[in-house]
Amino acid sequence: MRFEVTILGSNSATPLYGRNHTAQILNCNETISLIDCGEGTQLQMQRYGLKVNRIKYIFISHLHGDHYLGLVGLISSMHLNGRKEDLYLFGPAGLQEIIDLQLHYAETTLRYNLIFKATNPNHAAYILADTNFDVQSFPLSHRINCTGFVFKQKQRLPKINRALVESLDIPTTYYPLLKQGIDYTDNKGKLHRAIDLTTPAPPPKSYAFCSDTVNTPSYWPYITSVDLLYHEATFLHEMIDRAIETFHTTALQAGEIAKKVGAKQLLIGHFSARYKDLQPLLLESKTVFENTLLAIEGQTFEI
Template identity: 45%
Template sequence: MPFELTILGSSSATPTSERYPTAQVLNALGRFFLIDCGEGTQIQIRRQKIGFSKIQHIFISHLHGDHFYGLIGMISTFNLLGLKKDIHIYSPSQLKDIIQPQLEFLKAGLQFNIVFHPLNFKKPQVIYSDKKVEVTSFPLKHSINTCGFLFKEHPKEANIKKEYVKKYNIPIPEIIKIKRGAGFQTSEGEFIPHEELTTPPPRPRSYAFCSDTAFHPPVAEIIKDVDLLYHEATFTEELKEWAQNTYHSTAREAAEIAKMANARQLILGHFSARYKNVSPFLKEARAVFPNTVAAEDGSRYEVGE
């Protein structure tokens, strides 16, 4: 099953001719999660051929305009397309008040409910979970209340070795127990441990989104061993003081978080429009964390590869 991230926007406060403001879509085992919704998100979703009807869960990290100004347009498009399933929005509680007047204007023809889920800015909290995926929000360090998001695949059950099923004629109820961690006792009284009967399942995949934030080491423990990390890198080290004053990170600081978290791969993004190319970001980050790439609008990344 796919676990794939699509970058829709990778610029910071203002868009450029090549980069839209922050927005991403994560396809986690067939669940399509929209992460932030800057201006132009609809256009990028069209370009990437992502079906609007697949998106029911929207995560808004904070209430700076470059992270949510595309939201009311998205909601309007959902309505014009005749979508009827509820839309769930995980965001700061104030977002409901901000867009309520616009929603009231659409209300006469709105064909679905919008369910708001307020974020917790004091500690990590599971905000979504189903049989296959869990999403945890966690506080970041920014000029206003901001959350990051950790998307994790639930652990799969172990795979039972077919030769043992045949050899010991293991019944289906016992197979289910074995997959969940039990051993098996044969009709002759011999006990076969779980580890011998099975092969380990694939390691659960995970993706973490960290934008916007100043350098904040506590995040590293929350996202420990994450497969793919997107971390804002608005500036390079030459503007570190400016990054600190605006509660943003440099490319080097993003790489340090990735290293502390033992991430497998780092994606840099949220680049300031003052930079004409991202080579300095990559050079700076790779000196600390070699497996680093720079986000490009429209690029896709397999989580866990």
Template identity: 80%
Template sequence: MRFEVTILGSNSATPLFGRHHTAQILNCNEIVSLIDCGEGTQLQLQRYGIKANRIKYIFISHLHGDHYLGLVGLISSMHLNGRKEDLHVFGPEGLKEIIDLQLHYSETSLRYKLVVQTTSPHTAETILSDANFDVMTFPLSHRINCTGFLFREKQRLPRINKDAIAALNIPTPYYPLLKRGIDYTDNEGKVHRAADLTTPAPVPRSYAFCSDTVNIKSYWPYIEKVDLLYHEATFLHDMLERAVETFHTTALQAAEIAKAVGARKLVIGHFSARYKDLQPLLDESRTVFSNTELAIEGETFEI
């Protein structure tokens, strides 16, 4: 089953050096979600061959412009392109008002249903339980209310072991019962354990998106043992004072967080426009956490 993240935008407040504002695509078993939607997201979707109307869910971390100013344009384009399916948007208080206001003054009546759900900036909560994954928000510490997102695959059922059942003539309709752990009794009364006729499903994978935040430990419990951690790393550590002042994180701190929570892999992004060359940020992070990669636009990370 596909579980992967594609980077659309990786810069912070100013889009420079060919880098765009924050946006990512998460594909979980062909269910497509958009995480943040800075300016230029539509063009990035086109650039990397991702059809906007495939997006089912949109998650907005906070209301700084580099994380949401592309949203109304994307919503409008979906309307113009004949979207019919409901679109679910999750974001902070005020987001629905912003969307409604712009649609009102442009006299736009959407062809599809737009469902906007407000996230809590103060408590962690599960905001979505899809057939394929669960989504939790957790509070971050930024200059304005900001949430992180944890995406976790649903536990799948075991798979039928075709070699083990080959000679047993088990009726096909019984397969779902085996997957649920129900043993099979043959015509001679012999019990065949479901565990012997199936193979365990893979362990569910997880992805954590930590948007703008100063380095504090309060959100660490929510991202423990995550398979892939995206964490902002706006500055090099020699700019720590500036990072604290603006409620951001350094590349070194992002690595320390990944190590502390036991993440398997770290991707850093949200780069300050002061850095044309990103290699120093990668090098700094790898001094603490070797399995670090840069959020290079167009890159896809399989989880």
């Protein structure tokens, strides 16, 4: 099953050095989700060959402009391009009012259903159960209400040992039952256990998106043992006072968090425009968590 994230934007408040505002595309078995939608998101999708109308779900972490100001333009482009499929949007309660106001003064009625669900900034909640994955939101600690998201694959059914079942002349119509753990009895009365005729599917993988937040243990339980952790790392640790003042995290802290929660891999982003060269941020995080990567725009990371 395909499970990967493509970075569209990785800078913080100011786009600079060719880096754009936060936005990511998550592909789970060809179901496409957009996570945050800073300015220029749809242009970035065009640049990297990603089709806007394939997006089914959009998740917005909070209402600072660098995380959502590309959204109305994206929604409008979907309308102009003739979208008919429902679009599901998850984000802070105020986002509904912002969108309605924009559409009202543009005298625009969307051609498709925009289905909005407000996230809870105070408590964790399961907000989506798709056929391919589940999504949980959880509160972060930023200057305004902000949530993170964990995307976890559904557990897949076991795989049929085709050579073995064919040698036993088990009808193909019974294969789905074997995958569900139902044993097969042949016409001679011999029992063939489903567990012996199948191989377990790989364990489901998970991706956590930690948007803007100051370092606090309050959200760590929700990201424990994830396969890939995206965490903001706005500043180098020499600017820890500025990070605390602005409710952000340093690269060193991001590495420490990944280590404490047992993440398998760390992806850092939301870089301050003060840093043209990102290598110092990467090296700082690696001092405590070696398996750290930079969220470079245009790159796709398999989870």
